[in-house]
Amino acid sequence: MARISDVAARAGVSTATVSRALNGKSTVDRELVARVQKAADELGYQPNGPARNLRRQEAAVVALIISDVENPFFTAIARGVEDVAHEVGYSVVLCNSDESAEKENRYIDIAIQERVAGVILSPTATTSSVGKLADRGTPFVAVDRPLPSQESDLVLVDTRVAARQATAHLVAQGYERIGCITGPSGVRTADDRLAGYRDALKSAKRRSTTKLVRRTEYKATGAHRAAVELLGQPEPPDALLIANSAMAVGVLRALQEHGIRPGHDVGLVAFDDAPWAELVDPPLSVVAQPAYEIGTVAARLLLARISDNTRPPTTTTLGARLIERGSSRR
Amino acid sequence: MARISDVAARAGVSTATVSRALNGKSTVDRELVARVQKAADELGYQPNGPARNLRRQEAAVVALIISDVENPFFTAIARGVEDVAHEVGYSVVLCNSDESAEKENRYIDIAIQERVAGVILSPTATTSSVGKLADRGTPFVAVDRPLPSQESDLVLVDTRVAARQATAHLVAQGYERIGCITGPSGVRTADDRLAGYRDALKSAKRRSTTKLVRRTEYKATGAHRAAVELLGQPEPPDALLIANSAMAVGVLRALQEHGIRPGHDVGLVAFDDAPWAELVDPPLSVVAQPAYEIGTVAARLLLARISDNTRPPTTTTLGARLIERGSSRR
DNA sequence: AGCGGGCGGGTAATGGATTACCCAGCGACC
DNA sequence: GGTCGCTGGGTAATCCATTACCCGCCCGCT
Structure with a gap:
């Protein structure tokens, strides 16, 4: 593979000049720049990245x-x-x-x-x-x-505030037993979304219970399992805040399997405005993150x-x- | 940042030995390996990638x-x-x-x-x-x-065969005027999917017409536009083969806007088994690629x-x- | 005319790890 | 005991582009 010295030889200049010409550094005579450029093109010269990075x-x-x-x-x-x-x-x-x-x-x-x-x-x-x-x-x-x-x-x-707003929205829509499916404990976004959910319940003077909260991986399968558990309880939630769109897929699948209608039977808001959110029936309410x-x-x-x-x-x-x-x- | 010579000095050996010890090359005395390892850890030594790559x-x-x-x-x-x-x-x-x-x-x-x-x-x-x-x-x-x-x-x-099967499936389901929305001309997968679609129509002795085919970017917006055009024609398609999942989003959106029911009014098969494909109503038939x-x-x-x-x-x-x-x- | 300054460009040092080459030392065998 | 051979490990060359440093030349000023 062509080296800088090959280009220099072909253009009849030193390697220093080639380097300067190709990098537009310092002042190099126009004509020399052209000659160097031509030689480089003819040889298909590509500077050696590691050598350059080592030096730089x-x-x-x-x-x-x-x-x-x-x-x-x-x-x-x-x-x-x-x-x-x-x-x-x-x-x-x-x-x-x-x-x-x-x-x-x-x-x-x-x-x-x-x-x-x-x-x-x-x-x-x-x-x-x-x-x-x-x-x-x-x-x-x-x-x-x-x-x-x-x-x-x-x-x-500001995911805590967003979770709070989303939950408040569910409250305002008249849902009574609002649950939350969020990510693993220790993952800050998951914790914050849960905190925002609790903030909203508190403001609305609802007591929040861990029976309506599940934490799992930020993936569809975890959320699916969580949704099945929550909905299988004696007093299942009538709404859910879901912490990301992959989880929403899992939850929607679970609802589908159990013949539960989103919106009517169980209100849903999920984080992330996935491209398909408007396509499911009914369209999915979301918290769109920038x-x-x-x-x-x-x-x-x-x-x-x-x-x-x-x-x-x-x-x-x-x-x-x-x-x-x-x-x-x- | 620590260099290999720093490690060598601290371990009381040469740089060559450090290199050999750390890369597990050749035979180096166990005790020296340990000493080198210890010195490297203490210094938080990370080999310089560019230097290594340059040499290697x-x-x-x-x-x-x-x-x-x-x-x-x-x-x-x-x-x-x-x-x-x-x-x-x-x-x-x-x-x-x-x-x-x-x-x-x-x-x-x-x-x-x-x-x-x-x-x-x-x-x-x-x-x-x-x-x-x-x-x-x-x-x-x-x-x-x-x-x-x-x-x-x-x-x-084998996307041509897959397109052909998908189209044949639509034929078998009794759809009469099957259209195709595929990617830009010159993109091989797009061309192949179109070719497979035509193969199937030919086998079924249907004549294919360019009026039912649209080519656009492999994106939702392009497909949306294409779908609106196709469905606005005097003799609109009653089924569509769609070349990827982003496009499927565009098409489904268009159908939704026009109050056209997928499956019943217009049969659909799209490439790529997106996670949400089962969630739309009715669930979307797809060609799953590995x-x-x-x-x-x-x-x-x-x-x-x-x-x-x-x-x-x-x-x-x-x-x-x-x-x-x-x-x-x- | 002489000198200073500026500009263009060459020579060679530099970055840091790998490895070819070589040497010392030790064991084994004759 | 001497020599061969092997092993472990050191010295220094190498990879290649960038750039510090330096030199020669030309222009302009006094």
């Missing part, structure tokens, strides 16, 4: 570590990050931690080894591994969930931190929007 | 370039690739080409520059950029769509090619499965 001590790459590639919420974040990063010539490498602390840790190690310019991540429960980034001085931004023990830039959604915007904001914060890592950590909280549809109307 | 002339990384991160079909492929790659210590970097030849080209350049061990991609229409990989001798595997002008390993779905398996097979082929790039190119064609649900039953 940094790669124009940001790592994005998300907890689930198959969750549209996170892929929308990814798209936001990508769009912003590309504008300024950075590449994004997408890593899937699968809610596993071990995989997250592994990807963080790789990010450090590869000397990426920065990291954006949706942290899983354990946080110890993130400390490594801080120790190394690698800029990073947390999205969706805060880091318990680290100071950092944060981009969050996922793409989370991505763009996080990317901009990261870029700012890459150029100045001394800036004080900031927290950006974005609002979510309740979209009332048929599934929460009797 | 290759990174344990494969690039996966897919055309749409937000399409569950592709994220399922990604998961398959990741699972296999991780088993053997490779990392996967996921790049989103967005069906744009330019972005694809850009990512291919980056993959070459970074000297990744191999590339898996779902090629967009233009193929010229892929030639660069071949020229450089970078192993690559194409998934979902073949490369017109390149010899390479290929992992495909996306995860495409990913695992492609990853294994790539790994094989990385260890021996002289092996002859192979083509693996996986079958798809028609799942008949309510939307294709009158």
Whole structure:
């Protein structure tokens, strides 16, 4: 594979000039630039990335570590990050931690080894591994969930308030026994959504009971099981707040199997405005989170931190929007 | 940040020994390995990736370039690739080409520059950029769509046959005027699905007319528009074959807006078994593609090619499965 | 004319891990 | 006891682009 010295030889200049010409640094004679460019094209020269990064001590790459590639919420974040990063010539490498602390840790190690310019991540429960980034001085931004023990830039959604509003909406619609299916304990969004749910019940002077609450993985199967359990009780819920769209799939499937009509028999509001939410019958009421915007904001914060890592950590909280549809109307 | 020489000094050995000890190469005295390990841990040493890759002339990384991160079909492929790659210590970097030849080209350049061990991609229409990989001798595997002008390993779905079966199924159900909404011309899967649709009509001795066919982007909005057009015609279709799940969303939305009942008024079969397919009313008949398996097979082929790039190119064609649900039953 | 300054461009140091090559030391065998 | 061979481990070359440093040339000013 062609090296810079090959290009230099072909253009009849030194390697330094080739490097300067190709990177637009310093002033190089127009004619020489053209000659270098021509030689590079003819040889199909592509600079050796590792050599460049080794010398520069940094790669124009940001790592994005998300907890689930198959969750549209996170892929929308990814798209936001990508769009912003590309504008300024950075590449994004997408890593899937699968809610596993071990995989997250592994990807963080790789990010450090590869000397990426920065990291954006949706942290899983354990946080110890993130400390490594801080120790190394690698800029990073947390999205969706805060880091318990680290100071950092944060981009969050005001999910507790959103959960509260959604629950209040169910109350207002006249549902009596409102339940909640949320994510695993310790996952901040799951905890917050549960807290918001409880806030709303409290404001409405309803007593909340753990009998109407289930916590499971943020996946369809867990939610399916939870819904079956809840609905099989002597005093089943007549409405449910569901913490993400994959879970909503599980719940809807359970209702379908038991011949229970959403909206009429059991009111539903789920987090995340999936593309299919309007297609089910009745249309699903949702809490729409600004996922793409989370991505763009996080990317901009990261870029700012890459150029100045001394800036004080900031927290950006974005609002979510309740979209009332048929599934929460009797 | 700690370097290998720091570790060497702390352990009282040479850098060569540190390298050998940490990489488990050659034989190093047990006691020295322990000392090195201890020193490395204490310093929090992480090898410098660029330096390592520069020397090794290759990174344990494969690039996966897919055309749409937000399409569950592709994220399922990604998961398959990741699972296999991780088993053997490779990392996967996921790049989103967005069906744009330019972005694809850009990512291919980056993959070459970074000297990744191999590339898996779902090629967009233009193929010229892929030639660069071949020229450089970078192993690559194409998934979902073949490369017109390149010899390479290929992992495909027999999408033409699947489209044909799906269409034949609609015929058998008694639908008379079967239409098709597929992806852009030149995108092989889109062409194949259309061809399979035509095959089936031909076998059934129906004449096919372009009036019942629409081609658009593989997205919901395009399909929505197409559906509105088709259904607004004097002689509208009474069934539709839809080329992916995002498009199905657009079509279902259009039907909803016009008060047309899927199944009864218009039979539907769509490609890709989305998680929500069973939740719409009536449940959506689909052609389920083995996306995860495409990913695992492609990853294994790539790994094989990385260890021996002289092996002859192979083509693996996986079958798809028609799942008949309510939307294709009158 | 002489000197200073600025600009273009070359030489060589640099980044950090891997590994080819070589050497010391020890055991075994004659 | 001497020599061969093997093993463990050190020294230094290597990967390749970037860039600090330096030099020569030309222009302009005094």
